[in-house]
Amino acid sequence: MSTKPDALLNLADAMAEDILNTPDDEVLREVEEDFGDRRALANKFDQILERAEKQVFESARFAALAPSPQVRSSVLDLPISLRDETIRRVKGILNLASRLSEFLSSLTPRTLAWSATAAAVATLVPAAVITAVVVKEQGPPSGQQMAEVRKGEKGDRFQMEAVFAPQPAEVTSAGAFDEGIGGPRTQMPVAAPQEATRKLSDEEIAALVAGGRQLMIADDIHNARLVLQQAADAGNATAALELGQTYDPLAPSATVRWGVQHIPDRRTFDVVMARKWYEKARDLGSAEAAVRLEKLKSVPD
């Protein structure tokens, strides 16, 4: 018996079509019959994509760092100037953590709970190492430096920390976002945004926008906002527009589409903040921002 060269593709097409047309409940029954658990294949899907997402997230973090020897760690929320050698050491530790996490996630379901704990440890250990390395190499902040920061004067490390810290106005209006973890952080002393902003190169801005997008992919909306805000404050219209979208209840990601159930997290919406960043984007030349501002007119604050 001989078959044509595309026989396998034709067979796969036919089977795929049958699978798509099979009722949902029947598909799950088949999985139960084959694996003893209706969710066996769905769990496998989750596991694979979760791992892939982590890998993309880590690559994105480092991609955002690549242009300059600066580590913007989302674990610490603290950008730190490091020597290349130090970055290599930290990367090595993170790769090891990633491999450890991957190995653990391939274990039986009984041990998966342990893998979650280990992954958390694997994330915190590099954070501690980064801190330790920085403290060792650059020394702890002196009392004078701390005083300078409080006065809003320019000190590299702590100036950048101020950029990452939420602005008081933002915290107040977006306070619902933080309510679950102890209420709005209105008491945090930070420098005024204008004082904290420094001139960023085009390369750094592009890296920040890319990093912000990758954080959105990883659903880390809080850090995505912080990263996008840096680029927006530096005068990037795209970053301001995308930052506005993270607050906008009418933005494309906040609607129901494609027959897929989509429940947006309403705690992250803030019309006032959306307007603020759209206005900034519009002023920076974004036509899309003007359209979105018009749409937002129908939404009460």
Next chain:
Amino acid sequence: MSEPPTGVEVDNAPPLSRAEINNAIKFLTAAEKTKIVKIAAQYAKMTPYEAEDLYQEAWLRAVDGRRKWPRDLPITTFFWGVMRSIAWEWKRKDDPLDKDIGDKGAEERTLLDRDHATKIIKAHDDDPIAQEILVAIADGARGEELLKLSGLSPTDYESKRKKIRRRIEKLEAEKK
């Protein structure tokens, strides 16, 4: 039998953004995930890779923007199209297994594909109608043509197609 859309933007509406894709995947039902995994297994047979490589690659291409997701396309159909296209690409491209031996490797893979399809058809030796349907599918027959060829009623034909699919799935599972 219709070919799935390949994730290429077809109208003026902007495709889904990365955040939207991420959200859509987050809210997939167990049945939808299962269907994607099962479809991936069908196309992975054509490649030297596993089903999980295929849907992971499809996800990656969707989120990094290499594959545009048209707004009106259901998620399972979108994944189907992208996975099919990737499988075809992997099959045609010099994959790592074939690199060392160049064209010979590609020829061998074609022979392996034919052999694989032949094995699937031969596994239905005890069911001549199923075998006839499979041979026709492998030769590119579609829809009504297959129904007519089988000589079955539409209900019996659907039931036969389901039996064929389940048998192929079990055949693949046994090989692992």
